[in-house]
Amino acid sequence: MGVLTPLEDVLRTAAPQVLGAVVRRYGDFDLSEDAVQEALVAAARQWPAEGVPDDPRAWLIRVASRRRIEMLRNEEARRRREALPPDPVPEVRGDDELTLLLLCCHPALTPVSQVALTLRAVGGLSTAEIARALLVPESTVGQRISRAKKRIRDAGARFVPPADDELAERLPGVRQVLYLIFNEGYTASSGSSLHRVELSAEAIRLTRQLHRRLPHDGEVAGLLALMLLTDARRPARTRPDGALVPLADQDRTLWNRAAIEEGVAIVTAALRDAELGPFQLQAAIAAVHDEAAVAGQTDWPQILALYRVLDVLAPGPMVTLNRIVALAEVDGPLVGLRALDEADAVLAGHHRVAAVRAHLLERAGAAEEARRQYLLAARLTLSLPERRYLESRASRLR
Structure with a gap:
């Protein structure tokens, strides 16, 4: 999957809004998600021949609502009822996508299930697309999504905007899921390709939406900036034969300057206006790298200082390892090797x-x-x- 066609872009953008409206009306995430998927399939079949409707979102909501009503009628038929009263088409509300994202990242779900469900329900990807992107069988993705929806139902989760305290509690998990999706797309953990562009692009799109909903959240801003500043280097990370090109050897004229300028502006504003957080620090480090015209102009002392702060705020093996790399750039390889030996137990x-x-x-x-x-x-x-x-x-x- 490469660049989205206009039709695919319309469907992907509308999918979470449609699902949010249908779930809010019927209160059943599991069956409503199935109904929306059927509406998306119908649109993909009909619109190329008949043309895209003037209001694609309303068309999808009507089709999904009719399908959901059919499901309800089938359920009622099993209970010996003949029909349901007329049901109004639900409206779209501005907070639906955030509510849906929080529901897909419910703490009852495992991280892999959160990723799969987010890509399906909020990203609008089909089960087959998710399977191709994650390099797992389609049946595995289907099972993960089915189990995830069941767990959400069993947990008694409702499709309602969260209270402020619940939002604050759940938001770190949402940010982490989006970061996982981006990382798997930017540096694939396995397989023959370094990049899975569809995943990193989807993570950026979803994080943009979250940033629009929560413009004053410094860590959402930091996450978006980090993605933009990192993805800006993607055109230079591999040679035509797919071989990896390390950062120091990359042709920086190939970097996406517009993405870098946007990322720098976002993280600068976040560092100025919001409480400091790990994603902002990582974005600031990425900005220092991206602003160097050549590798030899990289401000390694500043990067080392930022990693030392990050090591306090969000310690972890990869933060420690990157701090040691920066230390070696500032003080030399022997100092870096000694630090690596001292941290070996943490990093092994x-x-x-x-x-x-x-x-x-x-x-x-x-x-x-x-x-x-x-x-x-x-x-x-x-x-x-x-x-x-x-x-x-x-x-x-x-």
């Missing part, structure tokens, strides 16, 4: 640890040990482009 097991160690060893002149570490990192990664890159680094040190 991830292929990027071996890759960073190899890079620092190579800079320090320990070619043979660097080669062994590159090969170790290559064995540990599940990404074919990363494996090829690491093996090529090792082969140059023979």
Whole structure:
């Protein structure tokens, strides 16, 4: 799946609004989601031949509502009832998409189920599209979505705008789901392709919507800025043959300058106006990288300072590893290697640890040990482009 066609864009944009209206009217996420999916399928079949209606959203709501009423009639028929009274078509409300996103990220669901359900219900992707994007069988995605809807029903969750305290409690989970979707699209954790553009693009689109709903949330702004600043480098991350190009070697003229300018503006405003948070710090780090015209002009002392703050606010193995990389850029590879040894217990097991160690060893002149570490990192990664890159680094040190 590449660039969306105008029809696909209309359907994808309308899908969460239609689902929100139908769920709010009938109060049953499970069956309402099925009805909306059938309406989307009907539109995909009919509109190319008949033309897109003047009001596509209203058309979809009417078709989905009729299908939901048919389902209700079938249910009532099983209870020996013949028909239902006329039912008005539900309206669309401005807070529907946020309410729907919160419902898909319900804490009763596992992260993988939250991702699948969000892509289906809020993103408007079909089960087949989600399966292709996540590189899992379509049946697996279908099972995840079915189980997720059942868990939401069993948890007694209702389609209502959350109170302020509930929104504050649930929002970190929503942001994390969107971040997971983006990361899996930007650097695929497995498979032959480094990027799954449809996932990163969908994450950016959904985060834009969330930012429009919550313009004063500094971490939503930081997340959107981080996505834009990171995705701006995508055109330069691979060669025509799919080979990985590290950040320092990328042709920066290929970077998306409009996305960089937008991301810088968003994170600058968030850092000025909102309480500091991890996504804002990560976006600020990405901005420092993106604003350097060439790799040699990168302000590594500033990046190191930002990582030290991030290590306090949101400590974790990857934050520690990135802080060590910045430290080595400022104070040299031997200092970085010592820091890596000191943090080994926290970092052990991830292929990027071996890759960073190899890079620092190579800079320090320990070619043979660097080669062994590159090969170790290559064995540990599940990404074919990363494996090829690491093996090529090792082969140059023979």
